[in-house]
Amino acid sequence: ETGVTQTPRHLVMxxxxxxxxxxxxxxxHNAMYWYKQSAKKPLELMFVYNFKEQTENNxxxxxxxxxxxxxxxxxxxxxxxxxxxxxxxxxxxxxxxNEKLFFGSGTQLSVL
Amino acid sequence: DQQVKQNSPSLSVQEGRxxxxxxxYTNSMFDYFLWYxxxxxxGPTFLISISSIKDKNEDGRFTVFLNKSAKHLSLHIVPSxxxxxxxxxxAASAExxxxxxxxxxxTRLTIIP
Numbered sequence: 001e002t003g004v005t006q007t008p009r010h011l012v013m014x015x016x017x018x019x020x021x022x023x024x025x026x027x028x029h030n031a032m033y034w035y036k037q038s039a040k041k042p043l044e045l046m047f048v049y050n051f052k053e054q055t056e057n058n059x060x061x062x063x064x065x066x067x068x069x070x071x072x073x074x075x076x077x078x079x080x081x082x083x084x085x086x087x088x089x090x091x092x093x094x095x096x097x098n099e100k101l102f103f104g105s106g107t108q109l110s111v112l
Numbered sequence: 113d114q115q116v117k118q119n120s121p122s123l124s125v126q127e128g129r130x131x132x133x134x135x136x137y138t139n140s141m142f143d144y145f146l147w148y149x150x151x152x153x154x155g156p157t158f159l160i161s162i163s164s165i166k167d168k169n170e171d172g173r174f175t176v177f178l179n180k181s182a183k184h185l186s187l188h189i190v191p192s193x194x195x196x197x198x199x200x201x202x203a204a205s206a207e208x209x210x211x212x213x214x215x216x217x218x219t220r221l222t223i224i225p
Contacts, residue, residue, distance in 0.1 A: 004155070042114065043156075043201065043215040090155055100146070101213075103155025 003027040006091050006104035013081065014112055021076040021107045023091030032074040033101065034066060035090040043090065049074060050096075081111045115139045116204050118216035126224050131189040133219050135202030138183065142204040142214075147176060147187050150199045150218070159200070160187070189221075197223045 004025045013019050025032065034046040048056035049068040063085075065077040074091055088108050092101040117136045125131040135145075143164040148156035162169040162176045162185070169176050175188045189196055202216040 006155075040217060042116065042217050043203075045213060092155070100158040100161065101148075101156075103148075103157065105153060105155050 004091060004093055004102050004104035006107055008107055010108045012110045015081060018079040021089055023074040023104055025072055025093040029093035029095050030071055031094045031096060033092040034076050037088040083111050086111045116202055116214050116216040118202055118219050120219050122220040124222045124224055125192045128191045131192045131221055133187040133200050135185045135216055136183060137204050141206040144205040145185050146203045148201040156201055192223045194223045194225055197221060
């Protein structure tokens with residue numbers, strides 16, 4: 001248990017659906033991240049929030065919309081996804097932007 | 113274009129022997145390197161790091177070596193234990209910050225009892 005909880009663990013959705021991934025950290029960290037891991041590819045940084053402010057958007061398509069209402073919670077809102085968006089989505093947090101990352105267990109997303 | 117490369121997708125090592133995982137990078141601006149370990153159905157966990165001012169960092173059974181001229185780093189695990197079986201990710205940063213952390217594709221290490 002790393003103190004970073006992601007729900008749901010698995011999600012299957014159609015291309016016209018709207019869904020949200022949730023991440024919660026109980027570590028008192030100030031920075032939170034969304035990463036994407038596709039099969040046989042490196043982890044790709046999607047978004048970074050530092051003190052609730054988005055500091056990085058790594059050229060992510062607008063069908064992925066992050067939300068960080070407070071420093072403990074991070075959401076990833078999904079709409080009109082494509083099958084190639086199927087991947088493991090990992091949330092992470094850190095004390096500050098230059099400290100080691102603590103990852104959640106991820107949400108395995110399948111887009112049909 | 114992958115800036116951090118782990119060319120061995122898998123590695124098998126006998127229990128008690130040394131495991132050596134390799135990582136190469138292309139960006140000469142990288143100055144901070146980390147290794148993460150991932151078990152199935154879990155997120156990656158931080159293992160060990162090294163900054164470019166050092167060429168070696170040791171933590172118990174784990175040692176990371178950095179060869180800046182060759183743009184190469186390696187993780188040594190000795191002695192290897194069955195619990196070390198996992199996927200190991202190499203990562204690098206150019207600004208000692210997580211916003212620009214670049215990961216490799218990982219190496220699956222299997223320790224044979």
